[in-house]
Amino acid sequence: MAKKLNVIELRHLTNNAYVVKLERDGFEFQSGQFIILNIEGSVNRREYSVYSDENDNYLEVLVREVEDGLVSKQLKKCKPNDILEVDGPFGFFKFHPEMFSSKKFLFIATGTGISPFHSFIRTFPGLDYKLIHGVRLGTETYDHSDFEKERITLCTSGEDNGDFYGRVTDYLYDKRIDPDTQCFLCGNSEMIHEVFDILTGKGIPVSNIFSEVYF
Ligand SMILES: Cc1cc2nc3c(=O)[nH]c(=O)nc-3n(C[C@H](O)[C@H](O)[C@H](O)COP(=O)(O)OP(=O)(O)OC[C@H]3O[C@@H](n4cnc5c(N)ncnc54)[C@H](O)[C@@H]3O)c2cc1C
Secondary structure (H helix, E strand, O other): OOOOEEEEEEEEOOOOEEEEEOOOOOOOEEEEEEEEEOOOOOOOEEEEEEEEEOOOEEEEEEEEEOOOOOHHHHHHHOOOOOOEEEEEEEEOOOHHHHHOOOEEEEEEEEHHHHHHHHHHHHOOOOOOOOEEEEEEEOOOOOOHHHOOHHHHHEEEOOOOOOOOOOOOHHHHHOOOOOOOOOEEEEEOOHHHOOOOOOOOOOOOOHEEEEEEEEE
16 A cells, blocks of 8 residues: 655755655655655655665655656646655665675666665765766756765767767776676666677676666
């Protein structure tokens, strides 16, 4: 049975990306999991990774308004005290550093695929990670200030104003990656398939690659 949670606020990060902050009301999840949301009474439901920290007393999701999208446009109109129905948590993209013998992490995201990694680094401060974030424009740095600056590489494919001009796949081609690195991929399926091939080609065992496909 879905839980009904009140919207606390919407925080706009760009003109088409925003964070929905909800009252948590005891809702349990593990960092990396997703929830299914709908506006109270609507039959249109969509999956969203949890953006906030396991220990926060609120629940957040990061949403990109998709052109011609249905739910991402409806959610953008939410106001404080509106009610969302929340189902879950779901998914196996869970993250607990103790699960891994090697504690070296590589996070690779496109767009709002950064969301679970935001939850990881907030829930587990002091992680040894690198984040490669692929976006189109240099303005799409969703809350990068919450990450350690020297651990992020911003790849911009639409303009040359990030750390690397091109897609995350172009960036990865000539990079050396230790085979014991635990690699987490999140975002669109094309990126995930290409990055999977690049990583296995570099000798990363399949058992060290975890992925979450958004669309
Ligand atoms: C496990 C999981 C977790 C997800 N977590 C997030 C999240 O944290 N944040 C988030 O913004 N989205 C996330 N998504 C995508 C989300 O569920 C919706 O698909 C998205 O919000 C579009 O819904 P819509 O109703 O607005 O568009 P729809 O009317 O359902 O679809 C419009 C079209 O847009 C495409 N599309 C879907 N997502 C995107 C996108 N991000 N960019 C470009 N095109 C897209 C779809 O393939 C479809 O063709 C997740 C999806 C899954 C499966």
